Amino acid sequence: MVEAPRTGENSDAIALGLIGDEWNLAIVRLAIVGGVRRYKDFRDRLGIANSVLTARLRHLTEAGVFTRAQYADAPRRYEYVLTRRGRDLWKVLLTIASWEAEWVGEHSEPLPPLLHTECGQEFAPVMRCRTCGEPAGLRDVHAAIGPSGGFQRSVPRVATRRRSTAGSAGPGLVPQTIELIGNRWSAAALAAALFGARRFTDMLTMTGAPPTIVADRLRRFCQMGVLTTVTRPGSSRAEYRLTDKGRAFFPHVMMMLEWGDRWFRAPEGPATLLTHTACGREFHPVLHCSACGYELYGTRVLVGRG
Numbered sequence: 001m002v003e004a005p006r007t008g009e010n011s012d013a014i015a016l017g018l019i020g021d022e023w024n025l026a027i028v029r030l031a032i033v034g035g036v037r038r039y040k041d042f043r044d045r046l047g048i049a050n051s052v053l054t055a056r057l058r059h060l061t062e063a064g065v066f067t068r069a070q071y072a073d074a075p076r077r078y079e080y081v082l083t084r085r086g087r088d089l090w091k092v093l094l095t096i097a098s099w100e101a102e103w104v105g106e107h108s109e110p111l112p113p114l115l116h117t118e119c120g121q122e123f124a125p126v127m128r129c130r131t132c133g134e135p136a137g138l139r140d141v142h143a144a145i146g147p148s149g150g151f152q153r154s155v156p157r158v159a160t161r162r163r164s165t166a167g168s169a170g171p172g173l174v175p176q177t178i179e180l181i182g183n184r185w186s187a188a189a190l191a192a193a194l195f196g197a198r199r200f201t202d203m204l205t206m207t208g209a210p211p212t213i214v215a216d217r218l219r220r221f222c223q224m225g226v227l228t229t230v231t232r233p234g235s236s237r238a239e240y241r242l243t244d245k246g247r248a249f250f251p252h253v254m255m256m257l258e259w260g261d262r263w264f265r266a267p268e269g270p271a272t273l274l275t276h277t278a279c280g281r282e283f284h285p286v287l288h289c290s291a292c293g294y295e296l297y298g299t300r301v302l303v304g305r306g
């Protein structure tokens with residue numbers, strides 16, 4: 001277990017830092033979907049620069065997503081094997097793929113359809129509450145700051161720096177997901193919107209981010225169609241509202257936080273306390289098939305034509 005220091009990044013930030021990097025996503029996806037383990041295969045399949053791949057594999061191994069296993073003696077060679085923590089990311093990849101397929105039309109290559117082998121149909125994941133089994137959306141989940149929570153600890157510290165020094169933003173497979181979560185201030189602004197901030201001043205207070213940066217992110221979110229502005233009668237100030245597209249990103253955020261909490265929970269407790277308002281219990285998301293209604297398991301979900 002990697003333990004977060006008490007004043008440093010919490011599980012939300014660790015998860016965001018790992019998942020908000022498009023090369024990390026591409027590498028893990030290839031490992032989960034394609035069974036790829038070897039450095040050369042990652043490099044050839046992704047067309048990724050050696051320096052970028054080496055840095056990402058090191059980071060993912062340090063984070064316990066991969067473990068290195070020796071497969072040759074002379075010269076000594078290692079392959080990268082997904083751990084349980086790494087395999088568990090299939091839910092995160094699935095919610096990203098589903099959102100991008102439904103809401104984004106600017107991919108470098110078309111996203112393959114999602115097939116559920118149990119029912120044989122194309123599907124989208126539907127998020128439900130593990131305790132009561134009812135569907136759960138943004139309006140059904142109440143979020144509060146947990147013992148290791150707070151905006152300052154919930155956004156990754158190094159994401160922006162790592163991105164700029166690593167030289168390559170990513171392969172362009174899930175561009176809008178990365179725009180939303182691939183930068184600490186974007187992630188903070190999105191979280192503020194999901195937590196109910198509507199006015200610019202509320203966004204500033206919640207995120208603690210510089211005003212010019214918050215203004216820039218909100219403008220971009222509006223261009224992407226994730227937020228829209230509304231001016232109430234009698235008021236001169238615009239308020240920001242999530243659109244259907246913005247609300248549809250919520251399951252992905254839940255899967256990401258759940259993954260972080262499961263594998264990186266701080267000693268003092270969770271970063272974010274989630275309650276399912278319908279049943280009043282702690283909220284843990286599970287994904288079901290939109291076509292047949294059964295719960296989804298990683299091995300029974302195929303991406304593409306198999």
Ligand SMILES: [Zn+2]
Pocket residue numbers: 129130131132133134276278279280281
């Ligand atoms: Zn429930």
Ligand SMILES: [Zn+2]
Pocket residue numbers: 116118119120121123289290291292293294
């Ligand atoms: Zn199904």
